[in-house]
Amino acid sequence: MVVDIGRDEVTESYDAIEFGCNDDRKHIQLQFRKKKYISEGTFATVYSIRTVPDDDIRALKRVVKLPTLTNELKILQRCNGHPNICKMMAFFYSRFTSEPESHSDKQLYHLNILLEFLPTDLLTIIEHYKKDEQYTLPLLHCKLYAYQLLRGLNALHGNNICHQDLKPSNLLVDPRSGVLKICDFSNSSIFEKANGEPCEHVKFVQDVCSLFYRAPEHLIGTKYYTLSFDLWSAGCTLAELFVGEVLFQSDPAEPQPQLNAMMQVLGCPDESLHDLDSCQFKCQQLLQTSSLKEFLLRRQVSAVHLVGKLVRYTPASRMSAKDALAHPFFEDLHHLETNFKDGVPLPKCLFE
Structure with missing residues (x-):
């Protein structure tokens, strides 16, 4: 009516x-x-x-x-x-x-x-801090947003939910309080059998997740995937949050060029990735033209280590969201005296 x-x-x-x-x-x-x-x-x-x-x-x-x-x-x-x-x-x-x-x-x-309602998203914040080819988002803000992303992801995985489309535009932010929230579950799956029991993996559906944040096991055509799919997307998102640039950005935006973009930063995968029921993967002999350390040059060494634990070719080797929350990169957030520069305290809900 x-x-x-x-x-x-x-x-x-x-x-x-x-x-x-x-x-x-x-x-x-x-x-x-x-x-x-x-x-x-x-x-x-x-x-x-x-x-x-x-x-x-x-x-x-x-x-x-x-x-x-x-x-x-x-x-x-x-x-x-x-x-x-x-x-x-x-x-x-x-x-x-x-x-x-x-x-x-x-x-x-x-x-x-x-x-x-939250007034903006993480992509908008990243774009705001890209000025004159410099990226000026304070490190404390990077840590705060990264921690909350992983905390929300840990809650999803604890409920057997795979988001399947983690990226900066699907992370809502209240800039005044510093609160970040995961949104948009249109592509998400619940990893459960018909009787409600959890299952370790589900069959892939086509074109889940935006290409630049899509895990390699999907790109190579494997039949099944696990909750670790989200961990790759989280690593890509954190890298972009830390430096203001997309970590793996192919041109043209297609699966094989996207794999090539990954290999130019991470190198060619070992045999473990070939065990994932793949029939489409082509490991071209590409020169590794960069590295995570070079990509994250302006951030702490612990940031490089954290992202590196998430963007691993083999799904089972990726750090869980729960373990990532205990990473040394977030140590500052646990100090009672840590505030924003204007004296505003960190969100009260951060460790509830």
Whole structure:
């Protein structure tokens, strides 16, 4: 139902299910106004809205109701309340009629997910600090954002969830408080059998994860993958956070050139990668033109070590998110006297 309230503002009203503390749920009448476009993906559009009558700013993700996307709802329910995962406030379904020429006037449904609103993302912050070919994001901020990314990832993996599309634009940030939260679970999978028991791996689906952050086991055509897929993406994201440049960026943006970009930094993989049911991989004899140490030249040695433990060709050899949280790179964050330069303390939720 849509109600016109004048002044060129429209209030939309829906029957929704609200999430409270301890996963409590109740039916509510959700009303909002001032719907403003933020971004759009393959299956979803994201808006900012203001709730009525509280006038709170929220994010509204509106997706076509497909089986793979209702999976996102399950994941948000399972992880709701973690300080580094975007919180779901409520959800509802809305009906629309598509264009006759494309869907024969068939009625479809939107799944609408009401989420907490954070004003920016990590990609925007990285771009902001790239000035005159210099990257000026303070090291403390790098550590803070990296720690929260790994903390959120540890929570996902602890719930048998593989995000499958970790990258800077899927990490929301509140610059004032320094809080970072993982968002967008459209491509995510729950590693569980039909009876609810966890499983170690699942079959690959095509084109998960943006190419520059995609793990090599996917690029070479292996049949199955594990939670370690996310660890490679996390390593690529941390490297970009630390220096402001994409770690492995192929041109053209295709699988084999992307593998070549990896080998130019990491060298050619050993035989362990060839054991991953691959029939597409071609290890060309490329000169290693760079290294992680050179790429991360302006950062601490411990930053090079951390990224190097994550971007390993063999999935089983990658450092877990839990172990990465204990890495010496984050030692400063545990000191009580550590604050931002203006004296503002670090987020209270950092170690809760």
